[in-house]
Amino acid sequence: MADVLKNYVNGEFLEGDASQVIDVVNPSTEAVIAHVPTGDVALVREAIEHADAAQQTWATLPAIQRGEYLRKIATGIRERAAEITQTIIEEGGKVHALAETEVYFTADYLDYMAEWARRYEGEIIQSDRQGEHIFLYKKPLGVTTGILPWNFPFFLIARKMAPALLTGNTIVIKPSVETPINAQIFAEIVHESGLPKGVFNLINGSGRVLGEELANNDKVALVSLTGSEPAGKQVMASASQTLTKVNLELGGKAPAIVFEDADLDAAVENIVASRVINTGQVCNCAERVYVHENVKAAFTEKLVEKMASVHYSDPNENKDSAMGPLISKKAQANVHRLVQGAVEAGGQLLLGGELPTEKGYYYPPTVIDQCTNEMEIVQEEIFGPVLPLVSFKTFDEVIEKANDTKYGLTSSVYTKDLQTAFKAVERLEFGETYINRENFEAMQGFHAGVKHSGIGGADGKHGLEEYLRTHIVYMQL
Numbered sequence: 001m002a003d004v005l006k007n008y009v010n011g012e013f014l015e016g017d018a019s020q021v022i023d024v025v026n027p028s029t030e031a032v033i034a035h036v037p038t039g040d041v042a043l044v045r046e047a048i049e050h051a052d053a054a055q056q057t058w059a060t061l062p063a064i065q066r067g068e069y070l071r072k073i074a075t076g077i078r079e080r081a082a083e084i085t086q087t088i089i090e091e092g093g094k095v096h097a098l099a100e101t102e103v104y105f106t107a108d109y110l111d112y113m114a115e116w117a118r119r120y121e122g123e124i125i126q127s128d129r130q131g132e133h134i135f136l137y138k139k140p141l142g143v144t145t146g147i148l149p150w151n152f153p154f155f156l157i158a159r160k161m162a163p164a165l166l167t168g169n170t171i172v173i174k175p176s177v178e179t180p181i182n183a184q185i186f187a188e189i190v191h192e193s194g195l196p197k198g199v200f201n202l203i204n205g206s207g208r209v210l211g212e213e214l215a216n217n218d219k220v221a222l223v224s225l226t227g228s229e230p231a232g233k234q235v236m237a238s239a240s241q242t243l244t245k246v247n248l249e250l251g252g253k254a255p256a257i258v259f260e261d262a263d264l265d266a267a268v269e270n271i272v273a274s275r276v277i278n279t280g281q282v283c284n285c286a287e288r289v290y291v292h293e294n295v296k297a298a299f300t301e302k303l304v305e306k307m308a309s310v311h312y313s314d315p316n317e318n319k320d321s322a323m324g325p326l327i328s329k330k331a332q333a334n335v336h337r338l339v340q341g342a343v344e345a346g347g348q349l350l351l352g353g354e355l356p357t358e359k360g361y362y363y364p365p366t367v368i369d370q371c372t373n374e375m376e377i378v379q380e381e382i383f384g385p386v387l388p389l390v391s392f393k394t395f396d397e398v399i400e401k402a403n404d405t406k407y408g409l410t411s412s413v414y415t416k417d418l419q420t421a422f423k424a425v426e427r428l429e430f431g432e433t434y435i436n437r438e439n440f441e442a443m444q445g446f447h448a449g450v451k452h453s454g455i456g457g458a459d460g461k462h463g464l465e466e467y468l469r470t471h472i473v474y475m476q477l
Contacts, residue, residue: 004035005180005204007043008187010050011197014043016204022177027093027325027361028314034091036180039205044172044213047201051143051170052219054198059140059168066166067114069195074110076189077103084185088154091179093324093361094278095315106155109443113162116464120167129476137471140168141221141245144467145214147207147235148183149227150176150327151281157186160224161200163464169221172201174214178327180204207231215239215246222247222467226283229452236455247456247466251381252283252409252449254439255402257424258299259395260292262414266436268302271387274412274439276310276323276365280385281331283453284410284432284439288371288378290398293391300369300389304351307365307387314360325361326384332361335384342368342377342388352386373401381407395423403429409449410439431457 004021006013016037024034058066077084081103088099125134146160157173164171175183187202203210211231215223215238224247225235232248239246256271258264274286291299315321326332332355339353352366363384371378371388378388392398402411411430415421421435431449432441441447441459448457456466 004037005184007037007047007204008184008191008200008202009043009047010201011191013187013191022206024091024178024180025328026090026316027327028316030359030361034181036177036204039203039209041210041213044203044205044210045217047172047203048143048145048213048217048219050198051172051201054196055140055142055168055170058165058170058196058199061168063117063120063166063168066168067117069193070110070114070162070166072193073189073195074107074114076192077107077110077186080185080189081107084154084182087182087185088179089315089324091181092150092153093315093327095321095324096319098278099315102152102155105443106158109155109158110162112443113166113464116166116461120461120464120468127474131477133475133477135473135475137473138167138465138468139471141467141469142169143220144169144171144222144224145220146171146173147211147214147223147225147227147231148173148175150179151278151283153179154182154186156226157183159458163458163467165199167464167467169467170199170201172203172214174203174205174207174210177204177206211235212238216241216244218242220244224456224466225249232454247458248454249283249409249447249449249458250452250454251407252285252453253287253379253381253405253407254284254410254412254430255405256286256289256412257398257402257414258289258291258295259413259415259417259420260294261416261420262295263416263436264295264299264302267414268299268306270412270414270436270438272303272306272310275387276307276385277440279312279323279326279363281327281383282439284441286387286412286439287382288388288390290390290392290401292398293393296389296391300350300367303387303389304367307351307367310365310385312362312364323365323385326363327361329361331383332363335363335382335386338377338380338382338384339366339368339386342371342375345375347371347375347377347388373404379405395420399424399427403427406452407449408451409453410434412437412439
């Protein structure tokens, strides 16, 4: 029998309940590689209690000392990089290059956040009264919790944990049941770093079983979730019972707009890269392409040729795989359902669209022409290597179509005209816009969406401040 994964609470690894488990499946081979407990609410409460008990002492440490622990963890990650990379490949189906990038980016992210130890600050505010001083302090929130998805499972531990710990908070992390093995390695590295007990805790289990406790326990000051829109709504509803602060990164439906003057070769290169990364399973992926009618034919020919050159294979066997599988059979079926629905609604299948028959949850790169904004495939998140194409005539028309979505995470624009680029930025209703480049954020930026794509954000100075509260003091002398 494959291993049952352990929990990490108050500095100790605890055996999970082997009587009720969920299979962890390698999506490339469909083989069961581990088991994860369905979850223990009582253990979540215990972890939160320990995090609460540890928080005040942790917060009294100078930020520079808290940052040193992040650096130790980053060093531990680099020392085990090959092992972690292989784990991410096996449980998530990620290709080697991207899995390795995720590991090293995670280590770099911890180092980057550690650098903020001497940089985040409060304020002294001018008073209207003689002899009065107004001080604005930045203080930690307390206990935070993080609920993770499966698509970037290792990095997202650090994205939630690093700013929380640096600013004096403690944290309880719940990894996805589909990709929990890498999180156990992360916990092992944390343990080896000597981090004080209770500051970092990891609980395995189903979000449906554990999510409510992670969101509405009265000792939790902030719950952060990266996941689907329905999951975000559920967390928000649970958190409302205790008025717990929420930080939500949810779905995306990124438009890629190709104007008439765009460099078509560069646009194709970047749009394809932004679609097939992690087999299209990234919230900021290019999800729909709007092409000016005067360059539509030339662009489409180049796009189909480029997409056709991307081949999937088992990343466990082929280190140079361009694309791996989708995460699950359910995900594979959903992508195929959207493709079939688009064709039935009048879309023209130019490439792919056939459900593979071999082992593994693969799906071929697919291009669908003659799409309209009303189609489900243009409105709903695909989360697979599929590009629907929509033509446009005018600037106003394409901006209206691009904004016609409930989501607002990322967007991209391809043009050589600076005025066109700035006009688009001014009117696009998205948290991020990429101009003439692929959709991939920087750790020093601010990854945040609008509308149904979430609340709050992550990364950089503004991401750090998500984990801080203000305390203003009026001192009359």
